[in-house]
Amino acid sequence: MNVLIIGGGGREHAIAWALKKSPKVDLLYAVPGNAGIAEIAEKCFFDVKVMDFDRILDIVKKYKIDLTVVAPDDPLGAGLVDLLNQKGYKAFGPVKEAARLEASKSFAKDFMKKYDIPTAKYAVFDDYIGAVKYALSSKHPLVIKADGLAVGKGVIISQNTRESKEALDLLMRDKKFGASGDRVVIEEFLQGPEITVLAFCDGKSITPMASSQDHKRAFDNDEGLNTGGMGTFSPSRVFTRATAKEFADNIMIKTVKGLISEDIIFKGVIYFGLMLTDEGLKVIEYNARFGDPEAQVVLPRLETDLLDIFNACIDGNLSKLKIEFNNDACVCVILASGGYPGEFEKGLPIDIGDIDSDVMLFHSGTAPSKDGKRILTNGGRVLGVTARGKNIEEARKKAYDNVAKISFKDMRYRTDIGIKK
Ligand code: AMP
Ligand code: GLY
Secondary structure: OOEEEEEOOHHHHHHHHHHHOOOOOOOEEEEEOOHHHHHHOOEEOOOOOOOOHHHHHHHHHHOOOOEEEEOOHHHHHOOHHHHHHHOOOOEEOOOHHHHHHHHOHHHHHHHHHHOOOOEOOEEEEOOHHHHHHHHHOOOOOEEEEEOOOOOOOOEEEEOOHHHHHHHHHHHHHOOOOHHHHOOEEEEEOOOOOEEEEEEEEEOOOEEEEEEEEEOOEEEHHHEEEEOOOOEEEEOOOOOOHHHHHHHHHHHHHHHHHHHHHOOOOOEEEEEEEEEEEOOEEEEEEEEOOOOOOHHHHHHHHEOOOHHHHHHHHHHOOHHHOOOOEOOOEEEEEEEEOOOOOOOOOOOOEOEEOOOOOOOEEEEOOEEEOOOOOOEEEOOOEEEEEEEEEOOHHHHHHHHHHHHOOEEOOOOEOOOOOOOOO
16 A cells, blocks of 8 residues: 655654554655655655645546645644545545644534543633623632634633733733634642543544653743643553543543544544543543654554554454554654744754664654755754663653654753653
8 A cells, every 4th residue: 555644753654664664554754744754755745734735636537646644733723624535535634624633722612522531621702792701700720722723722720810811811902812812711720640641542442542741841841832742651650440440431432432422433543632630530631633642652662554543443443453563662842943943943853872773753843954965954963862771761861862862952851751640
């Protein structure tokens, strides 16, 4: 099979790496891909954007693509899978209606309420005055979220009424995230460790993957701004057998049953963003895709052929497939550009020393230089150094030993990935 991957981050490199192990995959392509994917793919279409659906369709036709894997939220939310299916092409990822689980936070919250899935208490507002009134009379800290997709930055945790007013001004008046802020969700602030569980879904049945934990804040000790994720580890130490059962019974199964009741056929990966609170496990958010950098620590532990799983999800045969993960631990440390998640420079040459052969260097924002001789930085998150071990401590040490062999101007990373509970 010829496979086209849509996306150009570390997640897509991890997907490409896992697919490459399948004997059934012939040629791999990516839009736009990155320098790491280019090393294992037939071709990366660096000049094509993930939202350029016309050019993606042309590529699917011209390169005889048998399966397109749509990994990022934007093309999923805008219906790329629907378009490919309408034209008779096979694609992995949810259709637009199903991707609303991520693309509209108010839809997701109303869904959870209807199907009794534990989540933070909330209210939804389309009008600025109503939102401000509610926020000013609420207990703080308070969480204010843009309803729509906002490049991972539409969630503001406000400590007091002044900050809440500023957040609502930013989202609803100044339209910092455009139409995504026309509607806001205001919710109760929850506390506890955050856990990610990704799950494959074929529309009827669902299989969870190994658990993981992300580090969203820019700096050590969870300080600084929220980012796309500065590092991950798998498994989570707090996702015990008992918690896994609570997750399955109280969240995962109810989610699939709810989707079926709503006549929503979700084929793809459901990302459960969870918080282990004193009152039990609650859903912070759903995403309609693999997480980044969660995919980088979960896919190296997958023992089953990923192409078989994608096909089973599309064909509705997931319950017949045994999906297995090994007992390794895995740690991914993100090397970011100086300034990220704010402004940063691009096009800086990266020096990569002698990386251990069993360490996976998943590229995010990288691109080859024009002459093809060097690898340059091309984004906020640049590389994900990913190592396996018998336990998190071993994997963590190996990851950081290899981080020390890589450098570029203003390179920055957290030194505490894999430490937290
Ligand atoms: P999201 O974009 O929904 O993933 O939210 C980004 C981050 O904001 C989450 O990973 C949490 O750390 C935090 N967050 C979101 N909702 C809440 C909440 N209700 N209580 C506390 N923290 C939250
Ligand atoms: N790492 C968080 C996400 O992919 O949304």
